[in-house]
Amino acid sequence: MSxxxxxxxxxxxxxxxxxxxAELEPLAALTERAGDEARRMAKVCEGLGxxxxxxxxxxxxxxxxxxxxxxxxxLFNLSHQAEVIAALAHIGDGAxxxxxxxxxxx
Numbered sequence: 376m377s378x379x380x381x382x383x384x385x386x387x388x389x390x391x392x393x394x395x396x397a398e399l400e401p402l403a404a405l406t407e408r409a410g411d412e413a414r415r416m417a418k419v420c421e422g423l424g425x426x427x428x429x430x431x432x433x434x435x436x437x438x439x440x441x442x443x444x445x446x447x448x449x450l451f452n453l454s455h456q457a458e459v460i461a462a463l464a465h466i467g468d469g470a471x472x473x474x475x476x477x478x479x480x481x
Contacts, residue, residue, distance in 0.1 A: 377458040380465055387466050391473050399470045406467030412460045416453065423449070 387402070394402075423440070430441070440446045 377461065379455070379458045380462040383462045383466055384469075387469055391469065394473075396474060396477065399474050402466055402470035403474055404467065405463040406471065409460045409463035409467060412456070412463065416456050416460070420453065 391399070426440070440449050
């Protein structure tokens with residue numbers, strides 16, 4: 376797991392038994408938010424792919440990510456965003472499971 380996911384999962388695991396249903400509900404909604412974020416990131420990656428494709432066919436580059444440092448920064452950022460999306464989905468799934476478990480137990 377990533378550091379972001381590890382940290383958020385640890386916090387959630389310590390707190391989940393003491394959270395009320397009302398407190399768990401917004402956490403359960405994080406799964407949907409993760410999907411939204413993944414779709415948004417996919418659109419950004421698609422746009423970047425178009426820039427790279429154009430750069431490969433044009434003598435004058437169109438993209439802002441033409442040196443190694445800029446590309447590395449971009450890729451590190453995309454990696455971090457993917458880790459955050461995974462953490463949102465993990466917490467959302469856990470909160471949904473806990474809410475459903477409580478409903479069945481009641």
